[in-house]
Amino acid sequence: MSVLTLALAQSAFLVGDIAGNTQKIIEQSNAAREKGAQIIVFPELALTGYPPEDLLLRPSLTPRIHAALAQIAAIEGIVVVVGYPLNDTAHKKRFNSAGVFAHGAQRGVYHKQKLPNYSVFDEARYFDAGTDSVIFEISGRKVGLLICEDIWHRQPIKTLKDNGADLVLVLNASPFQIGKQELRRTLLSRRASENEIPLAYVNLVGAQDDLVFDGGSLAINADGQVAAEAGRFEAELLLVNFDLEQNTFVAQEALKPLPKVAEIYQALVLAVSDYVNHSRFPGVIIGLSGGIDSALCLAIAVDALGADRVNAVMMPYRYTAAISMEDAEAQAQRLNVAYHVAEIHGIVDSFAQTLAPLFADAPIDATEENLQARARGTVLMALSNKFGQLVLTTGNKSEMSVGYATLYGDMAGGFDVLKDVYKTQVYELAKFRNSLEETPVIPERVITRPPSAELRPEQTDQDSLPPYDVLDAILYGYIERDMSLDALVGQGFDQATVQHVIHLVDRNEHKRKQSALGPRISGRAFSRERRYPLVNGWTAGE
Amino acid sequence: MSVLTLALAQSAFLVGDIAGNTQKIIEQSNAAREKGAQIIVFPELALTGYPPEDLLLRPSLTPRIHAALAQIAAIEGIVVVVGYPLNDTAHKKRFNSAGVFAHGAQRGVYHKQKLPNYSVFDEARYFDAGTDSVIFEISGRKVGLLICEDIWHRQPIKTLKDNGADLVLVLNASPFQIGKQELRRTLLSRRASENEIPLAYVNLVGAQDDLVFDGGSLAINADGQVAAEAGRFEAELLLVNFDLEQNTFVAQEALKPLPKVAEIYQALVLAVSDYVNHSRFPGVIIGLSGGIDSALCLAIAVDALGADRVNAVMMPYRYTAAISMEDAEAQAQRLNVAYHVAEIHGIVDSFAQTLAPLFADAPIDATEENLQARARGTVLMALSNKFGQLVLTTGNKSEMSVGYATLYGDMAGGFDVLKDVYKTQVYELAKFRNSLEETPVIPERVITRPPSAELRPEQTDQDSLPPYDVLDAILYGYIERDMSLDALVGQGFDQATVQHVIHLVDRNEHKRKQSALGPRISGRAFSRERRYPLVNGWTAGE
CATH class of the missing domain: 3.40.50.620 (HUPs)
Structure with missing residues (x-):
């Protein structure tokens, strides 16, 4: 069988350390080539790490990125797909991009189309949205590119399919929260099967301030079945073989899903x-x-x-x-x-x-x-x-x-x-x-x-707080589900208790504002994900 | 002469206190009517205060806004223009809107078209951009609406002029920084004169956490001349007469600009x-x-x-x-x-x-x-x-x-x-x-x-720091102008000193992350305006 070997580089990239990240990209590309891969795919914004925040606004970023890309273009014997920020100074735009490098030069570039600007994400602060699909060829197959949020929407992958793509590569910096890998598997399976196209999903690994990137990179076939999966919470160079005749990934042994508490x-x-x-x-x-x-x-x-x-x-x-x-x-x-x-x-x-x-x-x-x-x-x-x-x-x-x-x-x-x-x-x-x-x-x-x-x-x-199972259930509803006092009471909680808990949450924002960072594991963590005014006249109610 | 009297309600609105803000809107509308005004204009998002941040995500916000708008619609004898967040649940959109209320009902609504998502602003996190101009009639004149960031762009006011507007009302929550009022006067004069249209600019006043809103509301004629200006840093109900025959504001005595240090x-x-x-x-x-x-x-x-x-x-x-x-x-x-x-x-x-x-x-x-x-x-x-x-x-x-x-x-x-x-x-x-x-x-x-x-x-x-005039100049360049080490040295500062200062700024991000809020007066304050990763491998250089 005629095979294309892809390397999914589930690696850690330190925010801001462009020189160090470039070295890592070069080393891993060489290692992947030695293991027989024809193409290696790195995560979203691998060159800068994720999220680079206001480092993206520093004018001196652009020359650093250019120097790094020149080094990456010089990698031989393997096609390299890597995420980086692109400053289009001519049009005064900045994109969250994926570059394709081969044979000593950059062969293509894709700009992320869907920029998340909710939850922990602030990408509209830094980036302009791309508008065009990008497809490149390797081993006679047409490969489309997407970046993270793109795949959570229906249109970008559909457009790639309509334009004749045989395979889609998705570069990601997808942060962990409880149950996130299950959610990714379900979503990616649906996207693959509804468009009848295989996809390879490469995620970042490692923690950055309050965010934890958990890896779990995936190769998924056109029928929505998982063909290969990288481990969680650790770096891995996952090699997957793509059967060029069948247009499918060759299935590997399945990983056991991690129980939530272990995750x-x-x-x-x-x-x-x-x-x-x-x-x-x-x-x-x-x-x-x-x-x-x-x-x-x-x-x-x-x-x-x-x-x-x-x-x-x-x-x-x-x-x-x-x-x-x-x-x-x-x-x-x-x-x-x-x-x-x-x-x-x-x-x-x-x-x-x-x-x-x-x-x-x-x-x-x-x-x-x-x-x-x-x-x-x-x-x-x-x-x-x-x-x-x-x-x-x-x-x-x-x-x-x-x-x-x-x-x-x-x-x-x-x-x-x-x-x-x-x-x-x-x-x-x-x-x-x-x-x-x-x-x-x-x-x-x-x-x-x-x-x-x-x-x-x-x-x-418990002298001053309700029992923790009650307290935590109320907190979950109020903080993570945005439930109102009335809605919580409707769930069967005691009105005075709910009122007391909400009051405590609201009046202690000033403490949280000065609190240390801590790792986010939920769907609504404090700090960058929950932005409340300190001074405010909001009161609990309907 | 036939005159339209406008009241520019440069008032403070407490974030989250929708009931209190509504009362204030009603009281000021009644006061303006008693003083002979036919129309009163309130600032951007007056109903919620600015910025409401994640309070906008609470489902219980919508019924509170609806109740408030019903009260505002019931105001008699004066046209009321007020900013509020509009949840368009049918289309799953949220807008930063301005409503026009008269004779017991809402007569129109405009959705802000340009959403700032830089500096201290995160409006793309909360709002969808409007796409349509809105013009309403009063005293036989066509009045266009704009909200804050809209006026900093060329197109929105031009479209209003092209669509036949005689006068433009701009609702604002424009935060103070040193020299901001001068900047506003220059910008607004240019917009008015390049489109040959008078405009009334109403700003919020009062402080919210780290932001200070300084008022300074303005009425500007089509020739770009300031006809009236409200005071700074204090609430004021500024009444301005609009000559319906001349299509100009009647000029009032000019205010002296505040020296920077006083500001x-x-x-x-x-x-x-x-x-x-x-x-x-x-x-x-x-x-x-x-x-x-x-x-x-x-x-x-x-x-x-x-x-x-x-x-x-x-x-x-x-x-x-x-x-x-x-x-x-x-x-x-x-x-x-x-x-x-x-x-x-x-x-x-x-x-x-x-x-x-x-x-x-x-x-x-x-x-x-x-x-x-x-x-x-x-x-x-x-x-x-x-x-x-x-x-x-x-x-x-x-x-x-x-x-x-x-x-x-x-x-x-x-x-x-x-x-x-x-x-x-x-x-x-x-x-x-x-x-x-x-x-x-x-x-x-x-x-x-x-x-x-x-x-x-x-x-x-000065045992451990350079003299403050040198230190502050380097800090200003590095923090507020994003200058690199090389660029600062190019300005004549000693290389070792610049390197030392940049190193100190970079390595002390963890202290600032846990620091108390403080009022923003510059073009780049810490906290919400300068978002740097704590863990990072960025080093000073070119």
């Missing part, structure tokens, strides 16, 4: 690892409380970086239970990380003393709780400043939603591992991680005891 | 006042250092809120000079604000004691300086938590650019008054404020002594 866990591990390594931190520091959030973060950090790059610090105060001390130490021991104890009594007392004349007779309130949290945050930051390690914060999405966290206290740090993970998901992830080894890394008691911030005597989270 | 000062005062009042804080707390930044912030806060709502706290440590103590007290006295002193020796010592075993033999470095800043930040936040006042932070744009500030330390607080003000501008503003009264509110010595963070003995800012 989330791997996304968090990749996010931590890429954030820390790309920012060149030698390691991380985590404040352990003895509770489940910091315990889970510790496990994720160890899986991401190795135990020798993770430091745990327990900072007890008079409300810290003895079992919290025991459990924190047990966590650190089981994961084999450096463990330190720093009591904060003296610090909190010195604040109280300094503040006493200013507070006069004002009654005790949350201020005193915040002082404990800020004493701890400052200790962690001092260690970070002294030894150069990044502080990982451990606030989960439920807490970030309702403001159950102290600015400059437990919120102090560079990366919030669980920022988009609801508390109920924290429990699932802890159980999942424990299921991977015979000896659970998170002590059972940490999972079963009632959660508490331990900022006053006998405190539990 | 900036007023923008900052308005920003603080609206942020604090709309967020319903009883007052503010400012940490005074004896230096010029906090002194200027204190004056701005007093001008914005009144002395009785402003509290100053001096928090000396062993590196605080005696003259800093004297000057801080003098500032507070001259402005007549409550003044407290809280020494932080005990707090810093207790941190040092707790950290000593963890630091072991590590040498003294910036960590110890950050501890002082964080002790102060925590004291201010404790006062804020206890008494409910907002902490104003005082970091200027030069400091924010190069990271000359401590996260969770002097950066702790809800609103950063000088965030977009370079240090050289801080001096100009201080002198300007002093020039307004016989006794200067900022002691002369504060302006003349060399700036210092006073975090170690004999420290001055």
